[in-house]
Amino acid sequence: MLSVSHYNRARRESDYARALQIAEAGINAELRFISENHLTGTPSHTSGVRYTGSLSGGTFEAWTTAVDGSTWSPPNDFKVQAIGTIDGLSRRVEVSGTRQSIFNEFSIFGIQSVNFNGSVSITNGDVGTNGSMNVVNPTSNVPAPGEIYLMGSGASINSTGSNVVLGPNPVLFPTIDQIIVKPAPVGLGSTGWSWLTSNSPLNRNNRNMRTFRGSGAALTPGGTQQVGLPWSGTNAASMQIANNDFNRLGTNPATGNRTLTIPPGDYYFTDMSVSGTREIIIDNGGLTTGTPGMVRIWMNNSNGGDHLNNIQVTFTAATPNNFRLYYNKCASLRISGGSTWYGGIYAVRTGCTGTIDLSGGAIVNGSVIANAIVIAGGATINFPSNGAIDHIGDFGLWYGFRDGWKEVNSGGAVTFIDGTNK
Numbered sequence: 001m002l003s004v005s006h007y008n009r010a011r012r013e014s015d016y017a018r019a020l021q022i023a024e025a026g027i028n029a030e031l032r033f034i035s036e037n038h039l040t041g042t043p044s045h046t047s048g049v050r051y052t053g054s055l056s057g058g059t060f061e062a063w064t065t066a067v068d069g070s071t072w073s074p075p076n077d078f079k080v081q082a083i084g085t086i087d088g089l090s091r092r093v094e095v096s097g098t099r100q101s102i103f104n105e106f107s108i109f110g111i112q113s114v115n116f117n118g119s120v121s122i123t124n125g126d127v128g129t130n131g132s133m134n135v136v137n138p139t140s141n142v143p144a145p146g147e148i149y150l151m152g153s154g155a156s157i158n159s160t161g162s163n164v165v166l167g168p169n170p171v172l173f174p175t176i177d178q179i180i181v182k183p184a185p186v187g188l189g190s191t192g193w194s195w196l197t198s199n200s201p202l203n204r205n206n207r208n209m210r211t212f213r214g215s216g217a218a219l220t221p222g223g224t225q226q227v228g229l230p231w232s233g234t235n236a237a238s239m240q241i242a243n244n245d246f247n248r249l250g251t252n253p254a255t256g257n258r259t260l261t262i263p264p265g266d267y268y269f270t271d272m273s274v275s276g277t278r279e280i281i282i283d284n285g286g287l288t289t290g291t292p293g294m295v296r297i298w299m300n301n302s303n304g305g306d307h308l309n310n311i312q313v314t315f316t317a318a319t320p321n322n323f324r325l326y327y328n329k330c331a332s333l334r335i336s337g338g339s340t341w342y343g344g345i346y347a348v349r350t351g352c353t354g355t356i357d358l359s360g361g362a363i364v365n366g367s368v369i370a371n372a373i374v375i376a377g378g379a380t381i382n383f384p385s386n387g388a389i390d391h392i393g394d395f396g397l398w399y400g401f402r403d404g405w406k407e408v409n410s411g412g413a414v415t416f417i418d419g420t421n422k
Contacts (some may be wrong), residue, residue: 018057018058019085019091020407021084022060022086023060023082023083023084024082024084024093025055025084026051026060026062027062027080027095030045030062030064030080031080033045034064034078038396038399044064046064046065046071050062050063056086057086059084059086060083060084064079066078067079067096075394075395077402078097078399079095079096093406093407093408094406095401095403095404099396099397100396100397100398101396102174102395104389104397105397106127106128106149107123107126107367107381107383108367108381109127109128109129109368109370109373110128110130110371110372111173111348111369111370112353113131113133113134114127115375116134116375117376117377118359120377121376122380123375123381124380124381124382125382126147126148127147128151128171129149129155130151130154132156132158133156134158146163147164147165149171150166151171152167152170154170173397174348176346176349177192177328177349180192180298185294185392185393186395187395193301196300197301202239206227207227208226208267209226209260210226210288211224211225211249211259212225212261213225213250214250219281219283220288221288227249239269241271241274242272243273243275243276245260246259252279255279255312256277258278259278259279261280261288262280262283262295263295264291264295265293265295267295268299269299270300270301270302271306272306274307274308274309275310276309276311278311279314281313282314282315282316282342284316284317284323285317286317292317292322293322294322294324294391295323296323298328299326299328299333303329304331306332306333307336308333309334310336310337310338310360311337312339313340314339315341318342318365319342320343320365320366320367320384320388321388322391323366324344324346324394327347328347328354329347329354330349330351330352330353332356333354333357334359335357335362336359336377338361338363341362341363342364342366343364343365343366344366344367344389345366345367345368345369345370347369348369352371355371355374356368356374357373357374357376358374358375358376358381359374359375359378359379360378360379361377362379363379363380363381363382364380366382366384368381
């Protein structure tokens with residue numbers, strides 16, 4: 001009787017421990033499901049339709065809610081609960097989850113290709129591709145002091161090294177068309193592009209753009225003035241930044257350049273073709289408005305190539321988490337010259353190739369994600385190792401555990417002997 005009693009107790013305690021392990025396996029299964037399906041119409045399971053599975057002689061059921069218990073939608077933070085059951089014994093676990101920003105993983109990632117041309121081009125941080133990576137003059141180009149990720153069976157590189165990591169599956173990045181229709185602060189809502197290209201939003205954002213009031217003016221609300229309307233184009237949906245558009249703007253007293261200042265907000269352009277003695281000030285520090293904030297530039301509705309050649313681009317705050325450039329075109333955006341950019345540049349769409357081409361000493365302190373990426377002529381991409389690029393408005397690349405693990409009541413009595421369930 002003593003032996004049987006000890007055996008039954010050991011088995012029950014084993015079941016008690018295994019039920020917790022099975023519940024945690026359910027948490028992991030649901031997190032993986034979210035990461036693989038957050039771009040679909042069914043991003044997670046709900047309490048009414050739970051994720052079920054079996055392992056180790058037991059079963060689990062898992063589901064996701066918003067932090068307040070309502071229906072969850074990405075990219076917001078969330079909670080995952082799972083119940084593990086074995087031999088009639090159940091334990092229930094709850095964890096908090098969060099998203100990993102699309103800009104928070106790689107210094108550069110080329111969905112189709114990455115090409116290092118010329119010489120002395122450097123990326124500080126991890127790089128990756130789902131396609132091909134070609135490194136010309138590998139002794140003078142430094143593709144990554146970090147890891148080089150070749151993701152999926154179609155990925156390749158023309159050189160080898162100890163820092164090359166092979167991944168079994170391609171990384172699935174959302175398209176800009178998927179990002180823009182998300183509610184703020186991620187996107188602009190279900191109307192997305194039509195909202196940007198309607199008369200009212202264009203005029204409102206145009207009024208946000210500013211220039212110097214006079215030759216001695218400071219970069220302050222009092223020292224700058226609104227740009228006259230219309231900014232460019234013959235209709236509301238034809239917006240461009242070209243050299244001629246700068247001719248009537250105020251001059252930067254420090255540089256002598258014709259200057260356009262873009263304060264926090266969302267802006268839409270079809271084309272950018274600027275060179276010479278022009279300057280763009282990205283006022284993410286809010287010097288002209290008094291309030292720092294995100295500057296987002298959305299480009300679409302044109303197949304013409306774009307270039308910012310040897311112009312001065314200045315940021316009023318050296319923080320990469322308050323600037324995003326979304327290039328949704330079947331073309332190439334070439335950024336050359338010695339300007340330093342802070343933030344994320346994104347060019348991902350289906351059906352064609354959007355290319356980001358960095359050359360001529362251009363520097364990006366942040367992350368560049370695109371269908372195709374060309375790095376040449378001493379360009380440098382510095383990924384912030386302290387995570388400073390993350391912004392609550394960024395879409396998620398994958399979703400995982402954040403914190404807040406606790407065991408909760410699986411139904412009926414309290415969980416622990418002290419009367420609590422935490």
